Amino acid sequence: MSDPSSRRVLVVEDDPGFGSLLRDVLEAAGHTVRLTPTSAGALAEVESSLPDVLCVDIDLPDGTGWGLLDELERRGLEPPTVIVATAGIAASRSRHRPGTYLLPKPFPVDSLLRLVTGAELTEI
Amino acid sequence: MAEDDPVVGDAFEEVLRAGHNTVFRTEGVDDTVGRLGDGEVEVAILDVQLKDGSVWEVLDRISSPHPPFRVALVTAVDAAAPQRWAHVPLYRKPLDHQALMRAVAEAVPFEWSGSDDEGETRSPNWIERLLLADEPPLAVSVPIGLVALALVTLLMIPIREDFFGAIGASYTVVVLLVAAYAGITVGLGGALVAFLAYNFFTVPPYYTFAIASGSLVLELVAFLAAAVVGAVLIGTGRKLSRRQTSEAALSRLRLRLLSQTRDIPSGQVIDVITRVIREALPDGAQLGLVPPGDGLPAWTPAVSADIARVERRTVETRSRNRPVLILPVDTEGLLLVATTPGPRITDQDRRILGFAASELSRVSEQIELLRAAEAAERLQARDEAKNALLAAVSHDLRTPLASMKVAVTTVLEPTLDLSEDQRRRLLDTVNNEVDRLGGMIDHLLDLSRLESGAFRLSQEQVDLAHLVHDAADRVRLASGRQIQVDSTGDAGVVGDQVRLLEVVTNLLDNAARYSTPGTPILVTIRPEQGSVIVAITDAGPGMSREEQETLFRPFTRGTRSGTGSGLGLAITRSIVTAHGGTIEVVSAPGMGTTMSVSIPKRALHE
Numbered sequence: 001m002s003d004p005s006s007r008r009v010l011v012v013e014d015d016p017g018f019g020s021l022l023r024d025v026l027e028a029a030g031h032t033v034r035l036t037p038t039s040a041g042a043l044a045e046v047e048s049s050l051p052d053v054l055c056v057d058i059d060l061p062d063g064t065g066w067g068l069l070d071e072l073e074r075r076g077l078e079p080p081t082v083i084v085a086t087a088g089i090a091a092s093r094s095r096h097r098p099g100t101y102l103l104p105k106p107f108p109v110d111s112l113l114r115l116v117t118g119a120e121l122t123e124i
Numbered sequence: 125m126a127e128d129d130p131v132v133g134d135a136f137e138e139v140l141r142a143g144h145n146t147v148f149r150t151e152g153v154d155d156t157v158g159r160l161g162d163g164e165v166e167v168a169i170l171d172v173q174l175k176d177g178s179v180w181e182v183l184d185r186i187s188s189p190h191p192p193f194r195v196a197l198v199t200a201v202d203a204a205a206p207q208r209w210a211h212v213p214l215y216r217k218p219l220d221h222q223a224l225m226r227a228v229a230e231a232v233p234f235e236w237s238g239s240d241d242e243g244e245t246r247s248p249n250w251i252e253r254l255l256l257a258d259e260p261p262l263a264v265s266v267p268i269g270l271v272a273l274a275l276v277t278l279l280m281i282p283i284r285e286d287f288f289g290a291i292g293a294s295y296t297v298v299v300l301l302v303a304a305y306a307g308i309t310v311g312l313g314g315a316l317v318a319f320l321a322y323n324f325f326t327v328p329p330y331y332t333f334a335i336a337s338g339s340l341v342l343e344l345v346a347f348l349a350a351a352v353v354g355a356v357l358i359g360t361g362r363k364l365s366r367r368q369t370s371e372a373a374l375s376r377l378r379l380r381l382l383s384q385t386r387d388i389p390s391g392q393v394i395d396v397i398t399r400v401i402r403e404a405l406p407d408g409a410q411l412g413l414v415p416p417g418d419g420l421p422a423w424t425p426a427v428s429a430d431i432a433r434v435e436r437r438t439v440e441t442r443s444r445n446r447p448v449l450i451l452p453v454d455t456e457g458l459l460l461v462a463t464t465p466g467p468r469i470t471d472q473d474r475r476i477l478g479f480a481a482s483e484l485s486r487v488s489e490q491i492e493l494l495r496a497a498e499a500a501e502r503l504q505a506r507d508e509a510k511n512a513l514l515a516a517v518s519h520d521l522r523t524p525l526a527s528m529k530v531a532v533t534t535v536l537e538p539t540l541d542l543s544e545d546q547r548r549r550l551l552d553t554v555n556n557e558v559d560r561l562g563g564m565i566d567h568l569l570d571l572s573r574l575e576s577g578a579f580r581l582s583q584e585q586v587d588l589a590h591l592v593h594d595a596a597d598r599v600r601l602a603s604g605r606q607i608q609v610d611s612t613g614d615a616g617v618v619g620d621q622v623r624l625l626e627v628v629t630n631l632l633d634n635a636a637r638y639s640t641p642g643t644p645i646l647v648t649i650r651p652e653q654g655s656v657i658v659a660i661t662d663a664g665p666g667m668s669r670e671e672q673e674t675l676f677r678p679f680t681r682g683t684r685s686g687t688g689s690g691l692g693l694a695i696t697r698s699i700v701t702a703h704g705g706t707i708e709v710v711s712a713p714g715m716g717t718t719m720s721v722s723i724p725k726r727a728l729h730e
Contacts, residue, residue, distance in 0.1 A: 017560075018527045021553050025534045028546055085526075105522045106529035109537055 005117050008032045010051040010079070012042040012068065014061050022055065022112075029113050037061065039068040046077050053116050054079040058086045069100075083115050125149055126156040126168070126182070127198075128175035132217070136169070139221050140228070153177040153185070160234075163191035167231045169224070172199035172214070180206055184379060186234070194231035208375065211235075254304050255362045261468070265306035269314045272298050277321045284326040291326045292347045295319075299351040300358050308359030315351035322347060366471065373472065374479050377404050381483060393487045401480040405473055408465035413484065416457030424448055424461045433457045438478070440469065449474065451481040454488045521564060524557040531557075567691040574698035581620035581702055588624070588656050588723065589615040589649050595628040596647065603636035611649035615656050617723045623699045624723070630696045631660050631719050639664030639716070654725055655705065661718040667711040675709060 009026050013019035014037040023033045034051070036042050039062050046054070054072075056065040065084050072078050082100040085107070101115050125140065127133035128151045137147045148165065150156040152175040160168055160182070170179045179197060197205075200217045215227050259265070276298050280291045295318040303311025320333070323344055328336045335341050380400055394413065402411045412421045420429050425443050432439040432450040439450045447469045451460045460481045464473050531550040534540060542550075589611040596607040617624075635645045639662035646661045667675070676697045700707045704724045711717035 015523050015527075017553065017557065018523060018530075021527050021530055021550070024546065024549065025530060025540075028534070028540055028542055105526035107526065108533035109530050110533060110539075112530070113537070113539075 006030050006032065007052040007081075007116055008049075009034070009053045009055060009116060010042065010045050011035045012039070012054070012056040012060065012065070013037065013085070014057060014059070025109055025112075026116065029116075031116060039063045039071070042068055043071060043075075046072060046079070047075075050077060051079050053081040053083065055083040055085065055112075055116070058084055081115065081118065083112070126151065126159075126170045126174055126179070128152070128171060128173070132171075136219075136224060139224050140169075143225065143228075145228075151175045153181050156182045157185045160186055160193060161190060165191070165193045167228050168193055168195045168234070169227055169231070170195065170197050172197055180209060183209055183212075183234075184382065190234070193234050195234045196227040196231035198227065251304070254301075255365050257305075259307045260305070262310070265302075265310045266313070269302040269306065269310055270317065272302065273314065273318055273321055276318075277325050280326050284330075288326070291322060292343065292350075295322055295347065296351055296354060300354045303355035303358040304362060307362060308356060311355030311359050312352060315348065315355050318351055319344065319348045369472075373404070374475060377401075377476065377479065394484060394491075397480060397483050397487065401476060404476050405462070406464060406466070409473070410463050412461045413453070414459045414461060420459075421461060423463050424450065429459055429461070432459060438481075449477055451477060453481050453484045456488075456492075458484070458488060460484060521561065524561040524564075527557045528554045564691065567695060571691055571695050571698060574695065574702060581623060581699075583618050584621055585616060586619050586621045586624055587616050588628075588658055591621070591625055592628050592647055592649055592658060595625055595632055598629060599632040599636055603633075605636045605641075606644040607632065607636075607647065608644055609647045609649070613651040615649045615651065617656050617703075617725050619703045619723060620699075624703070627696050627699050627721060628658060628660075630692045631721070634692065635660050635662040635664070635717070635719070638662070651725070652722070655722045656725060657720055657722050659718055659720045661716060663716045666713045666715045666717055667709070668713055672709045672711060676707075 009031050011019060011022050011026070011033060013022060013035070016037070019035050019037065023035050026033045031053075034045055036045055037060075039060050042054075042056065045051075056068055058065040060068065069078075069082060069084075080099055083103050084100065085103045085105055103111060103115065125133070125136055125147055127136060127149070133149055133151075137149060140147045146164075148159050150159050154176075156170065156174065156179075159165060170182065172179045174182070183195075195212055197212055197214045198217055198219060199214060205212065205214060212232055213227065213230050215223060219227065260268075273295070276294050280294060284291065299311060299314045299318050302314040323333055323335065324331060327340055327344065335344065377400065381397060398411060398413055402409070405411065410421065410423065412424070414420055414424075414429070416433070420426055423443050423446065425441055425448065428439045428441040428448070428450055431437075432452050436452045436455075438452070441448050441450070443463070446463045446465070447467070448461065448463045449469050451462075452458075453460050460477065462469075462473075462477050464470070469477075531553040535542065535547055535550050589609075592609055592611070596609050599605065600607050632645065632647070639645065643663035645663075648657075648659045648661075650657055676693050697707050700721055700723065706722050708720045708722075709717065710720070
């Protein structure tokens with residue numbers, strides 16, 4: 001794995017199976033991964049060190065992915081790339097912040113990997 | 125002054141205070157009634173539309189006796205005063221200073237035409253009693269009238285020479301009494317008979333209808349005219365006064381109904397109406413409300429009831445020597461049937477019953493509308509639940525799908541160099557997620573079968589204490605948690621062993637999953653009032669009220685879960701409900717949670 005494409009990724013996902021799967025896959029692709037199931041955990045992780053990529057599930061046990069992003073914006077702690085994984089009917093909400101992407105579940109792994117490494121998809 | 129609009133109220137108050145008046149302000153029905161009852165108020169200026177009702181309600185509720193005060197009304201809209209308050213002056217807003225002062229000046233003494241039931245009613249004197257009594261049947265009144273005239277004739281014959289002038293007067297009195305007693309028709313008949321008797325017995329030449337002189341002809345014609353006019357006048361007066369009395373009685377009845385049905389659910393209004401009406405009828409009267417298809421009371425002839433129903437008209441008949449009145453209430457065929465003790469149903473009772481039928485018809489119409497609205501609401505609620513379930517299903521089924529998609533596409537991804545071990549783990553993930561998806565679909569099917577009632581529970585003797593021990597063993601093994609089971613008394617119920625085991629296991633699983641690791645879980649089993657209660661208490665973080673409310677909804681998961689189907693508690697509750705039992709949660713944040721399942725000891729009869 002070449003270092004230039006390696007990213008520090010924070011995955012916020014409450015489904016433990018899916019979370020650890022994402023961690024395994026991203027690590028297999030050469031990225032450094034931290035995993036937390038809640039918004040509160042995510043805030044603590046971001047405060048301790050800003051990741052390159054934040055991959056956040058839309059439904060979290062203690063709030064929504066959007067709520068987490070608002071809180072991060074309020075604290076001025078926005079990672080360069082944000083991937084919002086949506087399930088079911090995509091929660092449509094226009095955020096015109098560059099570097100934020102919607103990724104509807106179920107998604108193929110190459111979509112995730114391209115977003116993490118910075119190959120552009122549809123920005124929202 | 126009662127005025128719910130604060131701006132208008134302030135303005136009025138200022139004007140009134142400027143005139144050195146003391147002003148009391150009220151806004152709603154209750155405070156206005158209370159203020160008017162305290163004796164401080166001399167003039168009441170009342171807005172027709174109050175905060176929580178209309179001024180008519182206020183006026184109707186002021187009981188008798190009440191302190192004297194004068195009253196005038198103001199209104200912002202075209203308010204029609206009910207007849208009984210039509211005499212109270214009503215001013216249209218906006219009112220300027222002068223108009224308001226005029227209202228105060230022109231306020232009329234508060235008087236209530238229909239004093240309430242308990243209020244003293246003067247007992248009628250004999251003339252009034254005569255006038256107010258029911259007209260007797262002709263078979264009674266005609267002989268009585270004839271006897272009275274015969275008596276007068278017999279009295280007059282000996283004095284016909286000396287006191288001729290008294291004859292006409294005596295006959296007139298009798299005719300008037302007959303008219304007062306038996307109404308216009310009999311009165312007129314009496315006038316004619318009196319005229320003939322007068323002529324035949326007391327006018328010379330006697331015992332012929334011939335008349336000796338012209339002046340006697342005049343005398344007789346004058347008598348006939350006076351008797352006829354008197355009979356008509358008295359008969360009409362009788363009718364009017366009777367109508368007035370029964371109007372007053374009806375409006376009292378109306379008020380009583382109004383006050384007794386104000387705050388009760390519409391389902392009970394019918395009972396109250398029939399009770400109040402029964403009280404208004406004479407002792408011994410019987411009253412029945414008969415829905416179509418229900419048995420008629422024994423004293424009601426079925427043929428007449430059918431006529432009333434089909435032709436939608438009031439039918440009067442006799443049965444078992446008593447009069448029976450059958451009134452159609454609504455288009456559905458609801459009937460009001462009544463019988464009274466007298467020989468006939470009196471006009472007064474007939475009016476009361478007519479009023480009752482119209483009131484009942486109004487209420488039954490309202491209830492029908494309410495029922496339709498409730499049915500629509502239920503349908504809508506079911507629709508909403510279905511939509512929520514669909515949204516939840518599509519959301520939750522996607523999570524295992526997402527895992528599988530990622531795992532499979534990772535294995536297939538050419539740019540990733542996966543080890544054999546990594547590949548294997550990914551395929552394990554797919555395998556597990558397929559099982560999870562399958563389990564969710566099974567649960568969904570179970571839930572839909574349970575909720576639609578298509579699921580058949582077996583009915584066997586189940587010892588809940590045994591069953592809880594079994595379930596506790598399983599969960600202990602799987603979770604490594606300490607589970608303490610206390611049971612007292614007979615814990616036998618009739619139900620579906622397998623499904624009840626699922627209920628207890630599910631609840632224990634939840635307790636193990638959501639409570640603080642290392643803390644014990646306590647289960648108590650005890651009989652209580654025909655049921656057996658199984659209570660599972662954990663020392664977990666507890667739940668807020670909102671969490672408790674959504675707990676049993678499909679796809680509601682605890683905040684720190686992830687692997688459940690989100691259907692476990694929904695299924696648990698459905699199984700308990702199908703057994704005729706209940707499930708309750710007692711919890712508060714930081715206080716742990718107790719789930720109590722109550723299963724009836726006896727089987728539900730299907």
